[in-house]
Amino acid sequence: MGSTAREGEPKARRGDTRQRIQDVALELFAERGYEKTSLREIAEQLEVTKAALYYHFKTKEDILLSLFQDLGQPLDELLAWGTEQPRTLETKQELMRRYSAALNKAAPLFRFMQENQATVRELSIGQIFKDRMFAMSHLLREPDAPLSDQVRCVTALFSLHAGLWALQTIEGDPEDKRKAALEVALDLVTQAHMGQ
Amino acid sequence: MGSTAREGEPKARRGDTRQRIQDVALELFAERGYEKTSLREIAEQLEVTKAALYYHFKTKEDILLSLFQDLGQPLDELLAWGTEQPRTLETKQELMRRYSAALNKAAPLFRFMQENQATVRELSIGQIFKDRMFAMSHLLREPDAPLSDQVRCVTALFSLHAGLWALQTIEGDPEDKRKAALEVALDLVTQAHMGQ
Amino acid sequence: MGSTAREGEPKARRGDTRQRIQDVALELFAERGYEKTSLREIAEQLEVTKAALYYHFKTKEDILLSLFQDLGQPLDELLAWGTEQPRTLETKQELMRRYSAALNKAAPLFRFMQENQATVRELSIGQIFKDRMFAMSHLLREPDAPLSDQVRCVTALFSLHAGLWALQTIEGDPEDKRKAALEVALDLVTQAHMGQ
Amino acid sequence: MGSTAREGEPKARRGDTRQRIQDVALELFAERGYEKTSLREIAEQLEVTKAALYYHFKTKEDILLSLFQDLGQPLDELLAWGTEQPRTLETKQELMRRYSAALNKAAPLFRFMQENQATVRELSIGQIFKDRMFAMSHLLREPDAPLSDQVRCVTALFSLHAGLWALQTIEGDPEDKRKAALEVALDLVTQAHMGQ
DNA sequence: CATGAATGAGCATTCATTCAT
DNA sequence: TATGAATGAATGCTCATTCAT
Numbered sequence: 001m002g003s004t005a006r007e008g009e010p011k012a013r014r015g016d017t018r019q020r021i022q023d024v025a026l027e028l029f030a031e032r033g034y035e036k037t038s039l040r041e042i043a044e045q046l047e048v049t050k051a052a053l054y055y056h057f058k059t060k061e062d063i064l065l066s067l068f069q070d071l072g073q074p075l076d077e078l079l080a081w082g083t084e085q086p087r088t089l090e091t092k093q094e095l096m097r098r099y100s101a102a103l104n105k106a107a108p109l110f111r112f113m114q115e116n117q118a119t120v121r122e123l124s125i126g127q128i129f130k131d132r133m134f135a136m137s138h139l140l141r142e143p144d145a146p147l148s149d150q151v152r153c154v155t156a157l158f159s160l161h162a163g164l165w166a167l168q169t170i171e172g173d174p175e176d177k178r179k180a181a182l183e184v185a186l187d188l189v190t191q192a193h194m195g196q
Numbered sequence: 197m198g199s200t201a202r203e204g205e206p207k208a209r210r211g212d213t214r215q216r217i218q219d220v221a222l223e224l225f226a227e228r229g230y231e232k233t234s235l236r237e238i239a240e241q242l243e244v245t246k247a248a249l250y251y252h253f254k255t256k257e258d259i260l261l262s263l264f265q266d267l268g269q270p271l272d273e274l275l276a277w278g279t280e281q282p283r284t285l286e287t288k289q290e291l292m293r294r295y296s297a298a299l300n301k302a303a304p305l306f307r308f309m310q311e312n313q314a315t316v317r318e319l320s321i322g323q324i325f326k327d328r329m330f331a332m333s334h335l336l337r338e339p340d341a342p343l344s345d346q347v348r349c350v351t352a353l354f355s356l357h358a359g360l361w362a363l364q365t366i367e368g369d370p371e372d373k374r375k376a377a378l379e380v381a382l383d384l385v386t387q388a389h390m391g392q
Numbered sequence: 393m394g395s396t397a398r399e400g401e402p403k404a405r406r407g408d409t410r411q412r413i414q415d416v417a418l419e420l421f422a423e424r425g426y427e428k429t430s431l432r433e434i435a436e437q438l439e440v441t442k443a444a445l446y447y448h449f450k451t452k453e454d455i456l457l458s459l460f461q462d463l464g465q466p467l468d469e470l471l472a473w474g475t476e477q478p479r480t481l482e483t484k485q486e487l488m489r490r491y492s493a494a495l496n497k498a499a500p501l502f503r504f505m506q507e508n509q510a511t512v513r514e515l516s517i518g519q520i521f522k523d524r525m526f527a528m529s530h531l532l533r534e535p536d537a538p539l540s541d542q543v544r545c546v547t548a549l550f551s552l553h554a555g556l557w558a559l560q561t562i563e564g565d566p567e568d569k570r571k572a573a574l575e576v577a578l579d580l581v582t583q584a585h586m587g588q
Numbered sequence: 589m590g591s592t593a594r595e596g597e598p599k600a601r602r603g604d605t606r607q608r609i610q611d612v613a614l615e616l617f618a619e620r621g622y623e624k625t626s627l628r629e630i631a632e633q634l635e636v637t638k639a640a641l642y643y644h645f646k647t648k649e650d651i652l653l654s655l656f657q658d659l660g661q662p663l664d665e666l667l668a669w670g671t672e673q674p675r676t677l678e679t680k681q682e683l684m685r686r687y688s689a690a691l692n693k694a695a696p697l698f699r700f701m702q703e704n705q706a707t708v709r710e711l712s713i714g715q716i717f718k719d720r721m722f723a724m725s726h727l728l729r730e731p732d733a734p735l736s737d738q739v740r741c742v743t744a745l746f747s748l749h750a751g752l753w754a755l756q757t758i759e760g761d762p763e764d765k766r767k768a769a770l771e772v773a774l775d776l777v778t779q780a781h782m783g784q
Numbered sequence: 785c786a787t788g789a790a791t792g793a794g795c796a797t798t799c800a801t802t803c804a805t
Numbered sequence: 806t807a808t809g810a811a812t813g814a815a816t817g818c819t820c821a822t823t824c825a826t
Contacts, residue, residue, distance in 0.1 A: 015809095015810095017810080030314075033315050035232065040796095049813070050795095050797085051798085051812060052811055054797070054798080056810090112314070115317075116311075117311035118226075118308070118312050122232070147373065148376040148379045150366050151359075151379075154362055155358065158354075165313075166351075170337075172343055177343065188380075235822090244787090245788075246787095246821085246822085248786050250822070251785060252785095255822080407789095422706075427623035428707070431818085432815085432816080443790070446818070506705070508705075508707075510620065510700070511624065513703075529758075543747075543751075543771075546757055547772055550754045561742060562729075572738075576736055605807090626799060637807075637808050638799095639803090647800080647801080
């Protein structure tokens, strides 16, 4: 990746080490889990020493945290946007659409979060993540609606996340599946809204 | 504990060590994750030595496997039952009802599976679990139905799992929430069926 | 050392590993300092693995702590004894005699304490050691005596410690030097007492 | 600090970095020990990079060496002075007085030497320090005096060092305590002289 | 049925040091 | 005068596992 021609290329990179660490780390974290990914592996894949990682990040957890902050920002912005909108059905639907799109962009990270909850829960990002989900859920559901309608909203939200991997079971083009998942989610939100 | 009189009782238990190991292991696995739970911790909580664990189980993974086999059996039976039934809407609905009940009984194990996917994937049970989900999904959805209806079925299934933890966000009695989740899941299956 | 014949002797030891760890650790701690002595070195010298050390001691600090507790016990007993005696000159003198003897027996440990104060200060034994010195000093000096007499007592005490190494400067038989140091210390205590 | 007016002052210092490194290093070495003080800490406290330290000093040990040379010089001069004097009691007493004063000025360094002997012993300054103590001791004691008198002299010398910290045990004004320590030391030297 | 003792492999982290810029 | 980026070596520690008793 990196379509522009680079000159030299024996090492070919300079200030991009931090970024490259993040890339490799995310890939390995998502693939093999946080605990099972050792800094040695990350370093080896980058052809640097472990100590080099420590020049750029204070701890292993810090690498993950940085990924979460960098890639999760769009969601925070979406949350901010949602808070300012009127609580109409249209807003909720638009929220879902944007959420699906944002999720899609940072798919590996969210797949990671999904698949490593037990680990993440004990890390500092655990709470941040939970808070975000909580906030999102509150933008969608009405606290005094029937329980089933509230469940519908949470399920809608959650199924978008799930779409990242649970839909493996179904064959088909990933983008088509994402759209189908969004459609179902929108339906759920709409039904919840009508139910009121 | 133990209302029947026992004589001697320096430690008060006899052939139940294997069971006790499973109990403690499941509790810790679910709470802190598989990787982060060490055999030392399990042994300490049981007040036996690590070596004792190895008398009952060949490896750490073996403990998990045994849990999966013991607690997952009802699901296999449900699967067998489902395969013999006609593929009607009623069957599917009943399948969901029974699935929800089965899940509920082995909640800690399934919470564990949910939260440790990355780890589980690399273990022998990973494939078994995946196969089971796959089989279940195939009992619910029709391969030539529209994508969105297929997604509805998978989401239904998945939302039951999710109910185990994603609904923390909503306050309310756990049993009520489980019922609400089941209701939504049944709805989804029904809609998928109608859509056809 | 070890005058009794042992049979076999390919490994020749069984339950004595803990003791052997302490011996080697004390030797190395005293010789090269606490920080500069690594667990690898200790293990290598014992021809066991590092992990074996951890079977017997929870941490590196714990090894030191155990040494301190085992070897320092006589001093605690001396302290207890001293507390029960009348505060006469004779008591103080006897205290010094016994202190000198006790010190002599655990010489390597006290040489270590002397030479690694900066390190020890940050360890849990730092406070224990300090408290002990404090208690000892309080048995010797009278709080309302002239400052110089109080200094005399502390110096007496301290010079016994010092004898462990500061007297290297003087050639002569170690036992003679110890006795000479004790003589000077007794003198100081006596002078302090007379001064009152 | 710095009474002369300076203009601009973006960082407020210019050629004094070397000095500032020494100051901070001595402070940290004395407080936390040589081994446990890392160059990172020193650099951080100075708000420069580690590499900057290497511009001013070849190695970590070199920083310590420079401190020792700069602050220990008065003692070397005192030693030279002592060597030229007649070996009278008055000379010895004056030696003690000046030694006490010199020690007092470079207190942190000597406290450091005292508390890090195990470390220092393996460093190049170890020998230098030892030689100096040796020379000093030889100016005070007579080689053919009774052992106890020789011990008295060494103890006198040593107790001045000790005064730097062992007297914490006693409350009182530091300067008063220093004077009391000197008084005791003078006494010891005098007694040793009389004994002859 | 279980323990005491040990191992080998691995891990996250830290450190003094180097060097091109 | 300094820094940014990196290294190589080490460290304390933990873990799953083994095996004789």
